[in-house]
Amino acid sequence: MPWTKIYGNKADFEKAGGAGAGLRGLTYREALHEAASQLLESDQNVFVMGEGVDDGGGVFGSTLNLHKRFGSDRVMDTPLAENALTGIAIGAAASGMRPILVHMRIDFMPLTMDQIINHAAKWSYMFGGAVSVPLTIRSIIGRGWGSAAQHSQSLQSLFANIPGLKVVMPSTPYDAKGLLRASVYDGNPVMFIEHRWLYEHMGHVPIEPYTVPIGKSITRRNGKDVTIAAVSQMVFEAMQAAELLAADGIDCEVIDLRTIRPLDSDAVIESVTKTGALIVADTGWASCGIGAELAARLVERAHGALKAPLKRINFADCPTPASPALEKAYYPDRHTIAAAVRETFELKRSNG
Amino acid sequence: MTSVATIDTDLSTETLIALLTSMLRIRMFEERIVALYPEQEMKCPVHLCIGQEAIASGVCANLEVKDYVFSNHRGHGHAIAKGADFRPLMAEFYGKKTGCSAGKGGSMHIIDLPRGVFGTSAIVGGGIPMGVGAALASSLKRDGRVTIIFFGDGASEEGVFYESFNFAALKKLPVVFVCENNLYATNSPQTARHSTCRIADSAAVFGSHGACIDGNDAVSVYWSAKKAVEKARAGQGPSLIEALTYRWKGHVGPEADHEKGLRPKDELFEWIKRCPIEGFKKQLLDTGLLNEERIADITTSIKVEIDDAIEFAKMSQYPSPEDLLKNVYFTPDGGI
Numbered sequence A: 001m002p003w004t005k006i007y008g009n010k011a012d013f014e015k016a017g018g019a020g021a022g023l024r025g026l027t028y029r030e031a032l033h034e035a036a037s038q039l040l041e042s043d044q045n046v047f048v049m050g051e052g053v054d055d056g057g058g059v060f061g062s063t064l065n066l067h068k069r070f071g072s073d074r075v076m077d078t079p080l081a082e083n084a085l086t087g088i089a090i091g092a093a094a095s096g097m098r099p100i101l102v103h104m105r106i107d108f109m110p111l112t113m114d115q116i117i118n119h120a121a122k123w124s125y126m127f128g129g130a131v132s133v134p135l136t137i138r139s140i141i142g143r144g145w146g147s148a149a150q151h152s153q154s155l156q157s158l159f160a161n162i163p164g165l166k167v168v169m170p171s172t173p174y175d176a177k178g179l180l181r182a183s184v185y186d187g188n189p190v191m192f193i194e195h196r197w198l199y200e201h202m203g204h205v206p207i208e209p210y211t212v213p214i215g216k217s218i219t220r221r222n223g224k225d226v227t228i229a230a231v232s233q234m235v236f237e238a239m240q241a242a243e244l245l246a247a248d249g250i251d252c253e254v255i256d257l258r259t260i261r262p263l264d265s266d267a268v269i270e271s272v273t274k275t276g277a278l279i280v281a282d283t284g285w286a287s288c289g290i291g292a293e294l295a296a297r298l299v300e301r302a303h304g305a306l307k308a309p310l311k312r313i314n315f316a317d318c319p320t321p322a323s324p325a326l327e328k329a330y331y332p333d334r335h336t337i338a339a340a341v342r343e344t345f346e347l348k349r350s351n352g
Numbered sequence B: 001m002t003s004v005a006t007i008d009t010d011l012s013t014e015t016l017i018a019l020l021t022s023m024l025r026i027r028m029f030e031e032r033i034v035a036l037y038p039e040q041e042m043k044c045p046v047h048l049c050i051g052q053e054a055i056a057s058g059v060c061a062n063l064e065v066k067d068y069v070f071s072n073h074r075g076h077g078h079a080i081a082k083g084a085d086f087r088p089l090m091a092e093f094y095g096k097k098t099g100c101s102a103g104k105g106g107s108m109h110i111i112d113l114p115r116g117v118f119g120t121s122a123i124v125g126g127g128i129p130m131g132v133g134a135a136l137a138s139s140l141k142r143d144g145r146v147t148i149i150f151f152g153d154g155a156s157e158e159g160v161f162y163e164s165f166n167f168a169a170l171k172k173l174p175v176v177f178v179c180e181n182n183l184y185a186t187n188s189p190q191t192a193r194h195s196t197c198r199i200a201d202s203a204a205v206f207g208s209h210g211a212c213i214d215g216n217d218a219v220s221v222y223w224s225a226k227k228a229v230e231k232a233r234a235g236q237g238p239s240l241i242e243a244l245t246y247r248w249k250g251h252v253g254p255e256a257d258h259e260k261g262l263r264p265k266d267e268l269f270e271w272i273k274r275c276p277i278e279g280f281k282k283q284l285l286d287t288g289l290l291n292e293e294r295i296a297d298i299t300t301s302i303k304v305e306i307d308d309a310i311e312f313a314k315m316s317q318y319p320s321p322e323d324l325l326k327n328v329y330f331t332p333d334g335g336i
């Protein structure tokens, strides 16, 4: 499938053959924009709300000018009241709407935790299934440029801990469009977590509306030596690492988890059963994170599968610093992943 | 503040009797909980609203079936006043599968969607934005619904109340905020928590209508709510009604607070003199709108309904372990 491929930017996309016959390239930002636009067009119950969704920036371009087409009732700027706005979106969702609530930074979401954890996640269960909350909450992870501790967190694991929530992290333009639609029609509160560094990534995106299933990973690269399970922007880094490693004769399998809850651990376990080695590359911190969860499930279900110790690639275990010198030490990248894979590969080999 | 309800000749006899009946339904339902709670078969915390019935009854008398009510941990009265069935309510308190929340909610989480009871949050203030969201949906869909949000004086301290009120006022949403000021949040008096004790004044900050009323006078609640509901339905935005009242029982459980040394007995006895039901009933009798016989008919039929609900609840099955993981996520078929 052309749209399962990953390109860092327009130049890479063109180099690899570009749009080609009958195929169209869109950036991640454009894919999000198109998904929202098509949803607003076809379903009166869908509306978009958030701080600045109708301003000149349009949430890094992902909602730009939608209000001009659909009206400020349906593409609604909001007060700076994240907790109430989340509750308002939940109430609207429970009474038949399909809101898309947008946060420019995921770092603003701690203000909304009461409404997300105590209300959105509970409203179906607590009332025996009498109500549902078809709510999509978009938020964006930032990275670098001295954004520091409060504008570059990656909080997906906080949400993934909570039964009643779903958490998706699209890594490609194709998935951004398809998962946004899937989230809006899922019928449950879905945390739709984007990455700012993916916004200019390009990929093939069909023009017609489609969904990507929530809860299903995708294997971006087949390989026999080491499995790398990654999310969001780290999928791109993992693919780059796999290229570097291929030159050294190490053959990586890269699984893009796409959804963090429900987590497609079956696919990872199956892959590890084949490769005997697992690296988990996350955009966030390690403790109680995606890598920890995958490790636990692997040990629970296939404890003999690993032929070398599992490794996790994460942020350093501290808040995000501002200085470029410290940022460099803080953020993992393709080289961090490649180094971890090499080490794992060697251990696996020496273990026979 | 008047201590006894004033019968209003502008109100139809039918409405007056409906108000009394509604208050009696709440009172008798909760008194039965008090009586049965020591059996320890209702294994969930109960927050009773005995003494506060006039607010739920006076407000809900202005509502249509399609209108929504959002409420809190002290929510039995709101649900009953909005017309919720006794059977699923009682069964929920008994933790049964036939309960309104299939045994997943307990007394703090009750719902009756067909009657517009949209669920209750036990996080103080938590239901407020959701009610505003339902009103936003009504305004987007132009479905003519009004949403009522019941909350306590304690909830008026939460930031989310102000965030929500501002948004409702900004968008002129069809919602009425009803603050039941029973002067306490758990054991803490309002004077220990508020710099001024005029919650209703908050509305003015947002350019909205606010009124502080006698919450033990069903008729004044009725008129105040009527005005607010009409404004909301006409697209003129939210109102804030602060209804002063007093809860006779403890914050949670069937005992009165003085039995536990938590609040002065005299204070309770002063408020019992202002019982929302007794004074109202007396006036209806004095003016000849009702006689003892008719009242007996009303209470008998309520008693029959409660007996039936208790029997239903006690006879019903508990949920089975297979139900545990159901409804975590919504699925069209109600499965896992």
Ligand SMILES: Cc1ncc(C[n+]2csc(CCOP(=O)(O)OP(=O)(O)O)c2C)c(N)n1
Pocket: B073, B074, B122, B123, B124, B125, B151, B152, B153, B154, B155, B156, B182, B184, B185, B186, B251
């Ligand atoms: C956010 C939050 N804080 C504290 C509590 C514990 N709590 C439950 S009810 C209550 C008092 C609420 O007072 P009020 O809003 O006046 O309602 P009332 O109980 O008087 O009806 C408190 C503090 C809670 N449930 N939620």
Ligand SMILES: [Mg+2]
Pocket: B152, B153, B154, B180, B181, B182, B183, B184, B185, B186
């Ligand atoms: Mg109170």
